[in-house]
Amino acid sequence: MNRLFKYLVESTALVACSLASAQEWQPGTDYTVKEIMNAMVQPATDILWNPSPDFDDMGNPLLPTDEEGLNRLRWAAINLGASATAMNAPDQLVDVPGTPAPDETVLSADEMNALKQQQYGTWVAFSRQLELLAAEYEAAIEAGDSEAFGWSDGALGSKMNNICTACHTVFWCPNAPAPY
Numbered sequence: 001m002n003r004l005f006k007y008l009v010e011s012t013a014l015v016a017c018s019l020a021s022a023q024e025w026q027p028g029t030d031y032t033v034k035e036i037m038n039a040m041v042q043p044a045t046d047i048l049w050n051p052s053p054d055f056d057d058m059g060n061p062l063l064p065t066d067e068e069g070l071n072r073l074r075w076a077a078i079n080l081g082a083s084a085t086a087m088n089a090p091d092q093l094v095d096v097p098g099t100p101a102p103d104e105t106v107l108s109a110d111e112m113n114a115l116k117q118q119q120y121g122t123w124v125a126f127s128r129q130l131e132l133l134a135a136e137y138e139a140a141i142e143a144g145d146s147e148a149f150g151w152s153d154g155a156l157g158s159k160m161n162n163i164c165t166a167c168h169t170v171f172w173c174p175n176a177p178a179p180y
């Protein structure tokens, strides 16, 4: 009986503790930008950057022709376009407050959260570029345009890479080359 009582007291204290921090950030409902990057942006780009293991003689990926394969690409493009909205709320946090920077090349959560507030217009402009790019991917999928999926200058693969790196350089790692 005593042990059960002790357990109840301890778990009540734990609940009280998590409620206090939940006033600033609600895990599971207030998605951070970091969560959107891992859950939406990166999986979508993995598919759009590597739409097929096979290439034509020009080095362009051979796009799938079956509905299942095409839907996989379409849904990746939709995921990318929707991620722009999912990372755009004015008061949305980039990462959980108090999270330290893993090393000196990147900003801490508090620095990134403040920077996003200060330069919100720039933030929205970058995410809008992702949204427009997703629409270009959708058009290329419908047109069966495999060249657009290549990496030559102006092709969507390199365009996407430039957008990711540009935003990362401003908001994540201004002191070092961005890893993505």
Ligand code: HEC
Binding pocket: 033, 034, 037, 038, 041, 042, 045, 094, 095, 112, 123, 124, 126, 127, 130, 160, 163, 164, 165, 167, 168, 171, 172, 180
């Ligand atoms: C509007 C700005 C913006 C755009 C555009 C953007 N990112 Fe990010 N991304 C960030 C910020 C800020 C972080 C740092 C978040 C963190 O790790 O705390 C980040 C972090 C990441 C991470 C690391 C997540 C982690 O667990 O640390 C990955 C992976 C990533 N981005 C992929 C991409 C890719 C791929 C693209 C392009 C398709 C992209 N991002 C476009 C702002 C952006």
